Each structure stands twice: as structure tokens, then as C-alpha cells.
Amino acid sequence: MRDSETTVDVAGVHQLSSALRAVVESLPGPVRQVTVRAGECSIDVSWDAPAAVTAPPPPGPVLAAPWEESPGEPDDGTLTVRSPLVGTFYRGPSPEESAFVEVGDVVEPGQQIALVEAMKLFTPITMDTRGRITAVHVADGDMVEYDQPLIDYVPVEG
Amino acid sequence: MRDSETTVDVAGVHQLSSALRAVVESLPGPVRQVTVRAGECSIDVSWDAPAAVTAPPPPGPVLAAPWEESPGEPDDGTLTVRSPLVGTFYRGPSPEESAFVEVGDVVEPGQQIALVEAMKLFTPITMDTRGRITAVHVADGDMVEYDQPLIDYVPVEG
């Protein structure tokens, strides 16, 4: 029982609007044009660019992953040094001293570029090959996980 | 008691939406444009790029259905008379008498072609249109379910 009758069925269009959204969300791929009709009411939509598909609902509790999962190697030849253990990342030998490396430095094979500390054991992080540092992903003193990207470099011919 | 009465058949659109998805998922290859309609409701979708097809989910344990689920109408013009109730199927008025129809018979609109008995009530099954009987799917005395295919026929011009 409704309190007031409307001459045009605005409520119906509202209801259809949510049905329309459900239709778009349920379909695979970006759609260009949709019409839904129920009795007297209908909605007709077309997108200029293909419809941006609504993001799927959040997958439950958010994983507290501080770094990109398997970011893959970009195509520009950049390589990544990853953490071989869990611990605290240090950019230099002590707070007073300067960092082992800075972005832009060219570093030699075997040269130390960072330090990871766990249980008072300090594990030096070293270069395998000659390269120019292009990014440092972790701040001094932050915790790193196993396999976490630490430092990016581009190989440089010897 | 509902807060708001549904003015348009949103439920119908929802059903149609899941039917639409099922259609898209069931078809081979990427589709470009689909329209589904049932009574007052319809949905019309077109994709910009062809829709990426999700593989249909495995059908799960087999339903113990004694007859083909929605066999669809074949292309040769055959139509099917289905049971309007649950009961026992009889081909003739009594065991002593002959069947109402046999395969090959041409039957007139309104003519009785079978009998379904439930709770000692006998429901005659009759033809809507003129047609030639092409198959009888159920044996005399077998139980039939609601909507179960009973008899096939091909319409014959009067």
C-alpha cells in the first residue's frame, strides 16, 4: 500500500537502476551498451569508452602485504635484489654513517649495498653483477620479509 | 510486511539477468550482442570488445531426473505435450480398452490423448491443435511428474 500515487513511476526506475547495475556487474568484460526493461519502465545506457567494470568486492580481510606481490620484471632491463631472509633493513653500516649506495651509483659485483639484521645477526646484501642503482624500495630500519624487493638496478657493461 | 511495494518486476529482471549470464557463459566463443526477453521484462546488451567468456562451472552431481531436463524444441517442428500435474499416466480409458492414440495418428484439437490419475481424480490430457503423434514418452501406468514430456506431435494443417 503506497501513501501517494505518482503519475510517472520514478520509484520503478530507481529499482530498475539497481537491477541494471547488477546486470553490468555480473557480465564478463567491458560492455558498451545495455538496456533493461520491466513492464512500463526501461533504462538504456551506452558508454563512450567501454564500461569500467566495478571492482569486485574486497576479498575478505586485507592481507597486510607491504609490497607488491610478484611485480614481475619490467621490460626496461631493470633487475631487483630481493631479501633472502626476514629482518630489519639498513641502508648503511650505522645510523651515523652514510648509506652503502644511492640511486644513480654504479656498483661493482660483490659490493655491499644494504644490510638485513635478524636476531642480532647482520646479513650483508651484495651485488651479483655490475649495475646502476635505480630505486631503493625500503626505508632504513623497516622490516622486510623473505623475497621482498629491496633495490632495483640496471646492469651496466663492465 | 514490506516497507515498500515493488512497482516494477525487479525480481523478473534479476532472474533474467542470471539467465542472461548463463546464456553468455553457455555459448561458444566471445559474443558481441545479446537480447533476452521474458514477458514484460527484457535485457539487451552489447559489448565493445567481445565478452571474455568464463568457462561454465562443472555441472556437479547429476540430478536423478528420469526424463530429459528442458530438452528444448527440436528444429523439425515437433511440439510436446507435458504433464500438468503429478500422477499416474494412462494411455487408454481402462486396461481392457485400446489407447487413446498411437504414433502416426492425426488428432483434432480438444481430442483426448491420455489420462493422468492422482488421488483417484482422472485428468484428461487433450490436444490444443491438430497434429500427428510422433512419440509417446511414458509407458502405461508409469508415474509422471509436473512438466514431464508425455507425447510429441507435429502440427498438421487443418
Added chain:
Amino acid sequence: MFRKVLIANRGEIAVRIIRACRELGVRSVAVYSTADASSAHVELADEAVRIGPAAARRSYLNIPNVIAAALKTGAEAIHPGYGFLSEDPYFAEICAENGITFIGPPPGVMESAGDKATTRRLMADAGLPLLPGTTEPVASLDDALAATGRIGYPVVVKAVAGGGGRGIAVARSPEALRTAYRQTRAGAQAVFGDSRVYLERYLESARHIEFQLLADGFGNAVHLGERDCSVQRRHQKLIEEGPSSALDEQTRTQMGEAALRGTKSLGYCGAGTMEFLLDDDGRYWFMEMNARIQVEHPVTEAITGVDLVAEQICIAAGCRLQLGQADVQLRGHAVEVRINAEDPDRGFAPTPGTLTEFRTPGGPGVRVDSHCVPGADVSPHYDSMIAKLIVWASDRRAALDRARRALGETTVVGPGIRTTIPFHQRVLDHPAFRSGEVRTDFLPRHLGM
């Protein structure tokens, strides 16, 4: 014991009954509408018979088709579950006429329990406390207005044929009573085909306490403690728990004995529930008798360890109740929440659709009763229940913590589908609910709903 039982229902309760049959070694026959062709109860049963199209009136409420399905499959008994045909004495009679056992009370008892005026009279005779009201249906609006002189306001107008919170309206003034009287009569005529109504004093804020009962055909009966269903929205239960934090052992014993007395005076047989209101002075009042298995029965199963559906089937098969009152020991605390496809932010409007994701919780003390699987449709043709979550723990606080944990693990996703999960989480986190101070006005008072 029966060899084969037909389940005249769908959804989670059909699944529940099929499970009980399987455990008892009884074959099960599902009936289903076209809309439910791929539903879990069809898949789980030993046999399945299609009985009609989606509309319940032409399928699950289609008595000739249900009976024909039972006769043709050789089912010796029919379990009606809840809703649909479960409280229809006419259906129980037809079962009897066709030599099929109806798993429930005898038709005469169902009729008495279904007629609220008759039940009130019988309960008054058995010495159960009744709220001030009319013992007979009121004959006219004038009679109703006159009766309030004795009863006082607020007053509730109830359809004689109603029950489970349907067919009732509250009036706080003579003007409101005029409207309530007319509307309830008209609604009752339309829905139940019986326009008779009676009046009862309305308690704005009370505990809804119900006792679970089991009675066999040999005069044996036990009660299995109470459930507290005070969290309601417009007289519909949303959360049920047991035991009630409002009852001490003495009150529990008294109310249980009263419930047994009332049950016996009805000549009851099978599983049933007697509903009471408990006011703030600790007085309890008989409300109604439900002659069916209830949605919230798992709460009692969790705290007593008794399988109520199996007991129903055994009693209907003519077995003697093996339980004595002393065997019924309550242990720990249980809570049930109904996970419905409804949008709590839009007045609990149903949100039917297809479940693209459906993950239920597990681990200790967690029970899920559901007919849903990923890919299942929540059909707009039937009720919107997706699952019942029942948790048990050693005490109420641990049970609430567990319920919260389990709800957090539950994933229900589908286009357009919203669920009551966020609502339940809000209630479970609410200090008033956690303190146990919950009455039937909890939602308006504490959640503004």
C-alpha cells in the same frame, strides 16, 4: 521406522530433514518446483519429484501433487518442515485419508493450536498465566473498544488464525484501535480466510522466551529448555539464543513445567514450541503454541545434544520417547543468526540473485545449515534465507565472540545481493546485547530500526 519419507518443503529445512532421514537409514523423497530443479534438497535426496512451477501456491502448497508424489514413490510419511503446509490441519487430514503419516501433531491438535482463541481458553483452563485480553474473539468494533476498558492500552489485535508474528497490529489509542481492528480483520480474511480477531494487552518491552517440547503418543513429554528470541524486527525473529540470560534455574523449572502442563492439556504429540513473554517483573505470560519444527530449533539441539528432527520422525513412527526430563541437561550457550539475502539498510528488502561466491565458516562450535552453494540462485519466489549460522561455546560471552568470528569468515557475494551479516555484526558488538539486556524493543531502542 519408516522406510521412506517425503519432504514437503524446500531450502535449508528440507536439507535438514533429508540429513536426519539419511542418519536414521530412512530413504528420502524431495519435491521441487521448476525454479528449484537444481537446488540442494533435490540433489541430496534419494529421489525427487517435480510438483509444479515456481509459484508456491502451485507447487509446495499444491496438496494433490504433494500427495500424488508420496503415493507414487511409496513414501509412508510426509515431513512438512516449517511454513508451507506445516500447520495446515486439512493437509494432515488428507495425509491420513491416504494412509500417509503426517510428521506432526494429529489434525485435531493442530486445529486447536492454530486457533489462538481456542488455545488461550485451553491454556487458561490448564492454569497458565495469560495477559489480560478477550478469551473469545471480539464480535464487533464496539466490543473491542469496550474490552479495552478492562484490558487497558496498549493493546494488540491478533488474528485467531495468525501466528509467528503474522496477522497482528498494536494500538495505543481508541483511534488506532479502529484502524488496527479493521486492517487486521481484512488482512486475516485475505490471508487466512478467517477474519476473527481477539485482543490482548501489549507489552512494549518484554523478553520473548519459548520452550521446546517433545511429546510422544504414549503420554510422555519433556521440555528441552528455552530459547530467547527477543531480538525481533516487526515481530519477526532475527537472532535466537539459549539459555536465556533472564531465567534463573527456578523460573526455568516453573516455566518448563507450565509448558508441559499446557502441552498435555492440548493432547499434543510431536515437537512443538510454547511461546511466552517475560515482563520486567519476572512474570511470564503464555503467548502461543507452535505445532511445527521451528527455524531456531538448532539452538536447542546445540545446548541439549538432542536431534529434534530425528525425534520428530521417531515419534511419528510410533516410537516411545527415550528421553526423560532428567536426561535433558543444558550445556553451554548457543546463538543462531539468520543470514538472509536482505538489505538491512533498505528496510530488510529482499535482494534475490545468484551467489557467485559462498563460503561458510568452520572450526569448533560452528554449525551451518544451508541449501546454498556457489552458483545457487536465491529465488525471489521464496523466503530470502541463505543460511543459518549456529554457534556453541561454553558460556554466552564465548558464544558471542565465536559468532562474531564465524560471521567474519562468511562470504556471500552475488550481483545485487546484500545480506543481514552486517546487521548481525552490529548487534553482536552492541554493549546492550552483550550485557544480555535484550527485550523485544531492542531494535528501535538501541539501533533506531
Added chain:
Amino acid sequence: MFRKVLIANRGEIAVRIIRACRELGVRSVAVYSTADASSAHVELADEAVRIGPAAARRSYLNIPNVIAAALKTGAEAIHPGYGFLSEDPYFAEICAENGITFIGPPPGVMESAGDKATTRRLMADAGLPLLPGTTEPVASLDDALAATGRIGYPVVVKAVAGGGGRGIAVARSPEALRTAYRQTRAGAQAVFGDSRVYLERYLESARHIEFQLLADGFGNAVHLGERDCSVQRRHQKLIEEGPSSALDEQTRTQMGEAALRGTKSLGYCGAGTMEFLLDDDGRYWFMEMNARIQVEHPVTEAITGVDLVAEQICIAAGCRLQLGQADVQLRGHAVEVRINAEDPDRGFAPTPGTLTEFRTPGGPGVRVDSHCVPGADVSPHYDSMIAKLIVWASDRRAALDRARRALGETTVVGPGIRTTIPFHQRVLDHPAFRSGEVRTDFLPRHLGM
């Protein structure tokens, strides 16, 4: 109570512990290997730290990385689950050195319990019955052969550092003993880094009965009844149930008291299990003490209503045990079956793979503990368990019927994946199993396995 606990494990037991933490209001930290990045324990925990590659030796057994993860996330305690680091006294010591509470017994107690020869001596002193055997490790093959003169054949050679059915070999003749002695020593050296072995009389057919124990740091201890784990394959448990149909109340009390006596003489603290063999004359013999939560702990949870993992955490946090022996009341019967990705027809060979379908049972009396969801990988790197199914009912027969019903509802499908479900169904249907006449030789005797 702790604010944050790290779980140094994976799979269902990690999920189990995270659930307990959540119900207690404790934040949980998961650790995981690269292979488990999308595993349920990572998703359910409040935080997660990647600790190594798939190989357990470099991840779940990598003590520096586990400890670093705890220190960096501020976890105050580590729960080791079962397997992996759970019985490593060295790990418990390192936890202590780093100011982290190890949720388990003190390192010294773990060391005693882990050294089978030491435990035997302590238990003998506490008056527990021991099977004839050597109280000290045997020094040479000649000593072993000489000891059999006193012990008799068959005899079992056991690694001092073994346990849980690993590092043992049966000999029925002096020739067999030569081989068993050499092989067990070599294997124990390789696996445990400790080649010492001792001898014990071997019972071909006995009941495996184990008592669950809880002890706090204040000298309070209770036993929570027994589990019967007689259905074994090569000393590995496959089905566990409780109570045992072989114990009457008097024997249960006697064995429970003996278990408590032994527990106290070890200075035990936390949750533990004492394993006994019960021979056909009704005599029981101490076997070993397990200083961890066990796979089959839910059987005890089902019949006692006690949350063992929550109790472990509370005890480790320094809480007093709230349970007295009189509070422990056994109710009904529980059965646990392990659903493993193994092919029973090919010697229970693991069948890893991806689960395309995974549906778990529900309804009354059914508990599922699992880390699997549809799409999950059963990794070849770890054990092959997919889920534990635990059912409870009012008596043993009803519990077995329920287990059968629940297994029938369980769907595990994936390319190449086979499960132990058909095996469990065979056992549950077997007349000897149903009669309760189950001993450790059930598989060879009744199933020819």
C-alpha cells in the same frame, strides 16, 4: 592475555589457532612460504609475513626467520601447532631468549618428553605400567639380542628421538631384529640426528588409547578423557574417536589418574597427550607423551565442550586453569576422519593438485576444520591433509551414521586428486568397526591393507 600471537605453522592447524586467537580478542600473525601466499591462514590472520620458499626447511622450519617475524611484528608469543617446530626444545629456548612466549611446555619438559628413554624412566618412577623393555637405550646389537631373552618376541625397536609412529620397526625373530636394529639406528641418525634406540615388547593387537591433559603453571592439571585411535596404518592414525568403547568408567578413572600422575612427574605445563596401549586382558601400558596439540584434539573438544587451543593460549599467558576434574563431563560420542589427498588404492600415495570443487558437509553435529577452498592447491611440499571432519552425536552408533552421512555430502574434486573418503566409508560400513572391536591390526586383519 597476549595482544598478538604468531602462528608458526600452516594448513588447517594454523587456521584453527587463528580462530582461537580471534575469539579471544588476540591479534594473529601468520607466517607463510612462497607456495602458501594465497593460503587460507594468510587470508584469515590479521597480519602475515613471508618467511621463505616452499621447502619447509627454509620456511616453516627456518627458526631465525620465524623469530625475526615475531620480533618485527611485535608478537609476544608463538604457537607452533603440531609438526614443524612444535616439539623442538631448541626452538622453545630461542623463543625464551628473545623474550617470546612459546605456547607449549617449558623447554626442559619438552626435552624429557621427546627423549623416549628418559620419559620411560620417569613414568616407571611414577608407577605407570610399562611394557617389558629396556629402560636405557641399548648399547649394541648384542645387547639388543640379549634383552630379547627377557622381553620375548615380537619386539619393537624404537628411536629415542622418535615419536608419533616415526622411527620404529617390529622384529619377530633374531634375524629380523638384526635388520630392524641397523635400519632404525641409521634412519634415526639421518632424521633426528640421534641414533640411540631402545627395545620394547610389541603387542600385535591392542587398543591405542590416549588421554588428553591440560596443566597450568600453578600445579593444577586435569585429564579430559580419552581418544581411541586404534584405526592405524603403519602406526599412523586414520580415524580417531572418543570415548573408547573399550573402557568402562573404572578403567577410565584409573588410566586418567595414572596419566595425571605421569604428567605431574614431568612438571608438565600446557596441553599434552599421554598414549597407552590397552591389551585384550584390559591391562594398559604407557607408550609416550606428546607435548603438543594433536591433529585429533577436536574429538575431545566435541565430547567435553572445552576449547583446547584457547586453553593452551590462556595457560601460556599465565592464566590459572579454570577447569577442575569434576567440571570435565563427557557427553555423547565423537569421531574424526582425516580427509587426505591420498589414493587408498595405491598405498595412500599423496595426490597433490588443484581443487576445482570443494564442498564440505553441514547440519547438526558436524565440524569441519580445513584451510582449503575451491581453487586451492594441495601442495606437494607439505602433508596431504585437505580437511578434518569431526562429527558428534549422542551415542557411538548415531555418530557413525552421522559420519557416513557427512562424508556422503563431501565433494573434493581436482585433476589427479584422490582422497581417503572412500577408505573412511569402507571402515564406517565395516561390521567389525561398527561393533567397536577395533585394534591396531584392524587394517591388515579386516581390510587386507
